[in-house]
Amino acid sequence: MNLALRDVRRHIARFVGTAAGLGLLLSVVVAMQGIYAGMVDDATILTRAMRADLWLVQRDTVGPFAEASRLDPSVEARASAVPGVRRARPYNYQLIQREHRGAVLRIALVGLGWPDDPGHTLPLVRGRHLAQPHGEMIVDASLGLGLGESLVLAGEPYRVVGLTRNALTSGGDSVAFMTVGDTQLVAFDQSAEATLLERQRVVERLRRTDLGRGQPALEDLARDPRWRAPALASPPLAAVLIDADPHRIAEVQATVRRWGDVTVYTQGEEETLLLSGVVQRARMQIGLFTVILTLTAAIIVMMIMYNLTLEKTHDIAVLKLMGAPRGRLLGLVLQQAWLLGVLGYAVAYAIGELLFPMFPRRVLITTAISVIAPIATLGIVTLASVVGLSHVMRIDPASALEG
Amino acid sequence: MTDAVRAVNLSKTYGAGAAAVVALDKVDLTLPQGTVAALLGPSGSGKSTLIKALGFVSPGDTGEVFFEGRLVVKDGRPLADLAQLRRRHLGFVFQKANLTSFLTARENVEIACEFGGKTDGRRRARELLDYLEVAHREHAYPEMLSGGEQQRVAIARALANEPSLILADEPTAALDSVRSRSVMELFRKVAHDRGAAVLVVTHDHRALDVFDVLYEMEDGRIRPSAHRSV
Known part of the structure; x- marks a missing residue:
């Protein structure tokens, strides 16, 4: 006979209520971890989406995302001529805010080098890539624009031809991709x-x-x-992206580094600039908040487990007096803790599936979070049940005889 | 007749020095199987301490306890697995029924069978509830049972492993006189039908005729009672 399940069955409403409460708490913990992961991913998604080997930006700047960068358009032609460079692409990036159908849209415009780069590297979920040098754009679905819808920028309509998912800036703004020429038209x-x-x-x-x-x-x-x-x-460019022969990237980098008007970063360095600069404080803040929330959850679970055990003190004393094996009594506490953890996590998972997509910031549940969160939950409830287990060990069977 | 339990020169003192209280003072007691005995005495006379010592819950400081002829506690030291002894050979009935609150009447008996290593716990639990005339309440939780029904279930639980010794600590304190007598008669029935020794601590003098033998305790010492027994 499973004592833990019998106890749960007897107090099912309270147990489910407790599990739901724990689930809400866990969902907040998971959400914070997801927002943290989303922030890191958002910060680097733009650079990764471009799949460039090297980024040329204005000299002594950490552009184009961490700060403004202006490059003369001639840098593109110059870079194309460097031995080992397979392709140089112009790149523009700027934030704009426009009203559309009564709503305020904050858009990060990213310019792609037409005709070499119509957006083939972008992960489209619907629609197509750019097919003409002017008047088309690919936008992130989070912007709320539909395929075929037009947005007026700088007095001209731009039609949505493709949709991406999760193309956001580190600030959470949705990205729209168009040709560099169009971004310049909008910017200037x-x-x-x-x-x-x-x-x-x-x-x-x-x-x-x-x-x-x-x-x-x-x-x-x-x-x-x-x-x-x-x-x-x-108008100037924000950056020039270089695709180099894989075995000559270092050579190209060394060549461009000698130029006086540009600074060159590898893809990894560009991502590091974003993570260490733009989102560093937010990461630390959310990271610390996540740690505090996790500890809070652990303490609350510990108190719940202790109270659940405390109210069974007399029952346990009687069972001890009857000669119940120690393992059965410890199992009663431990199995309930695990059940609470499993139910709590299931509630958190359901809440995540239902509500996280509605959050204004992206909540990215990475594989690591998916694997670690349930294991950590089980770890926390197991650890939290230690106080309950210790109470069970201390209960004197003689107390059952004391009325 | 074999002795279920025998205490020899059993003593226990709480506290030390001037604050020392002698709870058991060289108690000698023998309970043969099939005997139902009452233990009378005022509060603080040592009845509960004796029950705890004979139930292997809290041993005496000195003296010996034999169980079915075997020495199992000597001068406070266990010479056998006392938890297993309790599990397999002892049954307890308390002042309040002390049933496990989250188990039904049948499960309360069944779990005791499980602890005692019985494989047919469910069947045996039903049999015992039937024997004690509460089978119709097998699915009820303790809080749904009347005081008398709870005590019957508690007795069924005490009988789960066919114990040699049943210790009952004021089992009728919360019952009216009719139910009280009914419970006492059950103990007699259990002792005589099943051959168990039953020791009942009681203040209730209305049903003393049910018992085979009466003991009285005072200041930690035990003696045959002056009250009439059957």
């Missing part, structure tokens, strides 16, 4: 008035100089709609 959107004013300023300057007065054709050139004023010249 100039109103017609600004363009006209700049052209007029150039004409006025020409009229005040001998050069302008001597060559009137220059004034015509400045009025030509195809001409772009220097102040409105080609």
Whole structure:
């Protein structure tokens, strides 16, 4: 006869209630671990999605995610010419906030190097990759935009052609991928008035100089709609991504390192920059919070187990007096602790499945969490039952005779 | 007739020095199998201490206890596995029935059978409940049973392993006179039908005619009672 199950059966409502309470507590612990894992994953997902060997950014910066980076577009062509480089791609990254259908959207725009990089490295869940250099974008599903829906940016509509999942920045903002050209258009959107004013300023300057007065054709050139004023010249890139021959990455890195206007990072270094800088404090905070929550859960389980045992003191004394083997009585406490742990974890798991997808921040239940959390739960309840077990050992069977 | 239990020169003292209280003072007691005996005496006379010593729960400081002719405790030292002795050969009945609260009436008896190593615990539990006329309450939890029913189940539990000795500590204290007598008669029936020795601590003088022998304790000493027995 299993005494633990008999006791649970007798007090089923209270036991289930206790397990549900424990489950809620465990779900918070798991959620914190999931948010922590999600934060780490989000911080590196953008760099990993690009699958580049090397990242070239503005000299002495830790861009493009940890801080702003501006590179002259010519760096792309220069990098392409380095021996060992198979492909150099322009890359842009910027955060924008727009209103759409009455909701505020915070979007991290990532520019892909068209036509070499239409987004083949992105894990699409629906739709397709970019098929034209302008007016299309791939967005993360968390943005809430549907396939075929259009978003107006810098006065022009951009149609959603593909959806990704979990493409988020370290700040939790959803990512939209478009061509580098489009991101530049959005980032450096100039109103017609600004363009006209700049052209007029150039004409006025020409009229005040001998050069302008001597060559009137220059004034015509400045009025030509195809001409772009220097102040409105080609916007910079955030980075240039290099795909190198696998065995020549170090060689390419050494070559580019000698350039005066760029800093080069490997994929791993770029991820480290993000983890050690952008999300370091948040990681530490959540990490500490997780530790405190785990300890709190352990103490609460310990008190629950102790109370469950304490209220059975007389029953256990009687059973001891009847000569119950010690293992049966210890098993009563231990098996209940395990059952509580299993039920509690099941509740936490169900809560996770139902509620975690609704959290504003991504809760990433990694394989490690999936494996460690139930084992840790069993470990905690086993450890927590030690006080109960010790109480069982101390119960004097003679106390059963004392009424 | 074989002796179920025999205590020789059994003594026990609580505390030390000026605060020492002699609970058992050179007690000699023999209970043959098939005997139902009452142990009378005022509170603090040492009745419960004697029950604990004879039940191998709290041994005396000096003296010897023989169980079925075998020396099992000498001067407070166990010479046998006392838990196993309790499991297989002893039955306890308490003032309150002290049934395990989370087990049904039948399970309370069945678990005692299990502890005693019986493989047919369920069948035996039903038989005993039937014998004590509470079989119809086998699925009830203790709190659903009346005081008399609880004591009957407790007696069934005490009988689970066909014990040689049943120790009952004021088993009728919480019962009215009718139920009290009924329980005492059950003890007599158990002793005579099944050959167990039964020692009942009681303050209830209304049913003393049920017992084969009466003992009285005072200040830790035991003597045959002046009350009339059957």
